[in-house]
Amino acid sequence: MQEHRIALKNAGRINPAKIEEYIAADGYQALETALQTPPEKIIYELTQSGLRGRGGAGFSTGLKKKFTSEASCVLLECMRYIICNADEGEPGTFKDRVIMEKDPHLLIEGMIIAAYAVGAEKGYIYIRGEYHKSIELVRRALESARDHGFLGDSIMGSGYGLDIEVKLGAGSYLCGEEITLLESIEGKRGYPRIKPPYPAEKGLFDMPSLVNNVETLSHIPAIIRHGSEWYKCIGTKHSPGTKIFSVSGDVKKPGNFEVEMGTTLKDLIYGFAGGIKNDRAFKAALIGGAAGTFVPVSLIDIRMDFETLKKNEAVLGSGAIIVMAEDKSVGEMLHSLMRFFEHESCGKCVPCRVGTRQLRLLMEKITGDRSVKSAVIDAMLQQSELLAKTSLCPLGQSPVLPIRSAVKYFRDELEYTENL
Ligand SMILES: Cc1cc2nc3c(=O)[nH]c(=O)nc-3n(C[C@H](O)[C@H](O)[C@H](O)COP(=O)(O)O)c2cc1C
């Protein structure tokens, strides 16, 4: 069983602080090709490749670029922006960090190509503030890219100019949400704006802006070099390419594994991550992070791609897989997720501000005899559905995912859970 590496192809093989080593590994060749290609052709190629966002929502990367490049400015002075989302706040996700620390130039090259495709003149990489090593290595990589003419006024003599700057994350989960992230870059408090308009139409400083995740951007150089047909042969029909899964929890070898889309959960847990620690039995995996879903042992053979997971009411999300062994409590995990949502709710809208607290309190009320517990579980389901319908932003729409799946697969266990 082997990984299939695209975003992690150089990880551990080159010195991330030396641009020469990246160049020797065919680095910046895709950029040279891209700069000799009309932007519409690059967007076409990316759309054809079927690449979808790796940050959580799974939107078509090519289409996003098309919308950004075609958006007209509302203000007279027009400027387009590119933003790399490197906030990596989803619990259980730690893959963007590896790209930034092991191969920052791959991300930068992908970002420059994407910026050229949409006509962006300024870029920001919004990095989680606690990722000190990533911040240092990305800053250093940007400097050497500038020194080598890959950034600046006329990149590689093409006449196209771009500069990229690092911005530090504000330390809130919500700031990873694309619109809130834009507010944060503008120096405002991390409150979301109502969508639409989407960033492609009205983004940073009200200008058309492209927001992509680190892993998404890191696929672009390979697609430009080898073509969309090559890319489409990897993974599944509707989820082409590879995905990095961050596997943690009760496994023998936690880590990041880049595999073809459609690899089974079982292969990830028992093959790549070495199986369950202390040879206990597998109970469940929380897939996609806090805004994710529980998957029970009956679904261990599930293929990890957008469509298969969706058909099973699960989500791929950012690729987090938190594994729980037989002796772990789904109730405790759910309780900690409810505490997380209550803590991270920004309080801007009432349903989420009050509702996330209510959900945490309800979780703590799953006590007493079975009929009382059952009534509380129904109330949690109702409350989270209501929250999903009435909240202003995707954070308030998230608690329903783990709650619904926990109740669907582990209702019996929840009805027996002792006081939390
Ligand atoms: C509460 C919340 C937190 C998020 N955090 C992140 C994050 O840390 N990194 C990320 O790339 N996307 C995050 N997202 C998803 C972004 O809003 C957005 O979909 C993504 O950056 C788009 O890039 P992509 O199309 O390349 O996936 C978050 C979304 C929500 C609702």
Ligand code: SF4
């Ligand atoms: S849903 Fe929650 S996080 Fe989003 S705006 Fe409302 S209070 Fe803030």
